[in-house]
Amino acid sequence: MPRPPEISPSQRAAEKAQAEHVSLRRIGALFRHHRTPLAVVVAIIVASSIIAMASPFLLREVIDVAIPDQDVPLLVGLVAGMVGVAAVTSVLGVLQTWISTRVGQEVMHRLRTDVFTHLQRQSVAFFTRTRTGEVQSRITNDIGGMQSVVTSTATSIASNLTTTVATAVAMIALSWKLSLISLVVMPPAIYLSRKVAALRRVITMQRQRALADLNVTIEEGLSISGVQLSKTLGTAGALIDRFDATSQRLIDLQLRSDLAGRWRMASMTVIFAAIPAAIYLSAGLPATAGGMTIGTLVAFTALQQNLFRPLTSLLNVGVSITSSLALFARIFEYLDLPVEVDEPADPVHVDPAAVRGDVRIENVTFTYPGNDTAALVGIDLTVPAGDTLALVGETGSGKSTLGSLVARLADPTAGRITIDGIDLRHFPLEDLAKIVGVVSQETYLLHTTVRENLRYARPDATDEQIEAAARAAQVHELIASLPDGYDTMVGSRGHRFSGGEKQRLAIARTLLRNPRVLVLDEATSALDTTTERAVQQAFDELARGRTTITIAHRLSTVRDADRIAVLDHGRIVETGTHESLLEHDGRYAALTR
Structure with missing residues (x-):
């Protein structure tokens, strides 16, 4: 079965250099015209994170005061407060999702339109030397692959960063000794995330090239001219083999992309799971307990779980951004194409x-x-x-x-x-x-x-x-x-x-x-x-x-x-x-x- 040619080390190096050349400032400039709604989103995220921090403290009062003292009015008030916190944060979450998704979709729309408009300005010579399927793949596959990054990255960073900081502050307020145990996992987590991101970036570039090859095969093989050609020359079988080989290669690249660094991140999950055990052990030792109440321990454990979730999400966002640089590089490559036949600087208007x-x-x-x-x-x-x-x-x-x-x-x-x-x-x-x-x-x-x-x-x-x-x-x-x-x-x-x-x-x-x-x-x-x-x-x-x-x-x-x-x-x-x-x-x- 014929297989697509493998990417040479020099090509891989060139693609990596191209992806690294993409400026984060240029990516950020895509959101320049949406500063106000993004500011509103950030304000909502900060408010939601601060309000959510009340739940562990309410839980501590329930366990340490309301239940032992059989104080029913206090218990009802605390429980109502916990439900109220959940309701308010849920409403704020829906509002935040609506605004951020709308901003992201508008950015995607502008990016698609800009690429299409710029390609319309290219000379006929560009299209004679470029595969039609390749052009289509840049607009559909590459921009489509950036959708999750564009629509949710900014809000995800703000949300997870705010939650992480607020949770860390609340944890220190509850027990600074236990906080040291929880935060010791940060350096290895950041290191492993950076390694995984670099690995996925290279695989992403290869995957998009394979998607472009697949798009070209579809364009050439399923257009009316292509179908007539394959039927008259009897090449349908070879065309199917070519499509099968490219699709098979995509399976391999997708698996490598999804599993890249998975074992490394799995080790972080084990470490995260071991932290609560270390906290319970510290709470039970006379040297580190320091008169800690059961309510404080339960509240702290809940906070610790709330810390690792946004922290993990924050690290995953970093991986997504780094790997998506390959997609941005392919899109910006088209946007940076020089226009060979351009509008005149000083046009002469005639009837x-x-x-x-x-x-x-x-x-x-x-x-x-x-x-x-x-x-x-x-x-x-x-x-x-x-x-x-x-x-x-x-x-x-x-x-x-x-x-x-x-x-x-x-x-x-x-x-x-x-x-x-x-x-x-x-x-x-x-x-x-x-x-x-x-x-x-x-x-x-x-x-x-x-x-x-x-x-x-x-x-x-x-x-x-x-x-x-x-x-x-x-x-x-x-x-x-x-x-x-x-x-x-x-x-x-x-x-x-x-x-x-x-x-x-x-x-x-x-x-x-x-x-x-x-x-x-x-x-x-x-x-x-x-x-x-x-x-x-x-x-x-x-x-x-x-x-x-x-x-x-x-x-x-x-x-x-x-x-x-x-x-x-x-x-x-x-x-x-x-x-x-x-x-x-x-x-x-x-x-x-």
Whole structure:
């Protein structure tokens, strides 16, 4: 059975360093906007802890005074006081839980939203080099794994710390000699907790990596494209084995995480259990008893139990925080990703409807991150408003790359691209999306109705406008023939439609935005000859008054372009009209033949 590759010592060291790099101050900053409710929670915790300390003293009076003296009124008052203390602390506990949980959930919401928002700002290049399942795992598994820490850690620390301090003070007030016996366990408890925390932190990082691998396998294996691929290639068995191996590894990591340091903490439990025995022994010895009453002994024992519970919880919180640093490290890693295509510092606001559409590509060079060879070198082109530029060339010549730069899916490494003399990097991204419309060779449809897929491009579009765009893209009759018309569900990624049908829907969606500049990247490549001719006629009609940049392998689609540019290995080798390039008998003529 194939197993996922084991993490190398160098990877493990890198992950540990990454987790240690996370600043507790940065984690605390997540709660900056919730200071008031947290202050209220702390006040409630302090009040609840102080009120709860009355119970042992009431119990001592019951045993030492009320019962021996048969003082019924005093006994009733003391018992009522004990019930009242329990009732008040319970009410305060519910209020504290409500406030703290709400604060924690709001922090989780903000963290999820911040990560999603920041990832939306990443360039297309980030998503081409990152597994989709990995991105999903960071948002769901990693942030979900931090939920208990974020929602309860602050209040748990405050509650347990306050209770521990208040209990210690009450114990000293009852008997300072017995208090020394109880508190001797503190140093070894703190030491063991730190060791366990360090161990769990490393395991947590490995577990989240395994969860990400599992998420990737689910995304790749259960998407419609993945299922079709596995069925046609007969790889379902290997995919199942891969999923099984990753899931099996998760079992091992979860067990290691849950059992990490369990034997060490178990030894602390034995020590905690031995302390009451030592207290009873001290109370019975003449040298240490010092006239101690039965009520004092019972009250002190109750306090001692109350001390160890919050103390243990406090130590466990420390373990959780330290181990969760691995999760925070993975989330902050995404939040710290640089934005390659960002909003302009000084944006130039224009009315998209007033844009003429003059496009200039000035000495543009572009190199993909991590590559040594430039995809585009020294591109100079001018497309007057309303003209059509066709980009042709062999596969890998840089046509689609240049089209993506015009839509600002990436920024040039050198040079610039302008529309009406304004550098694309000076347009707000939302305005630029209204100015430049793109229909690519890979069509993506949402799992919703046809109408909502089209309206996604323009949320305020009326049904009449949606229908007009569909007619222009030669797809209205197809939609009307569907069982529910425009309210028909398209299916996952639009797989109920053929490639040509999906492209016509994408064309209609783009045209609904009415952009001044159109980038058509193999937009008709999946269409049959008859449909292609119909759609091309619609494009010819709609392109009047608009600037159109067409990228195509089928040279029949670019014959009527005002200008044709031939690319080869990222450079322009020829420009001209269809006729002039044929007469030149160069690269374009060779491609035509």
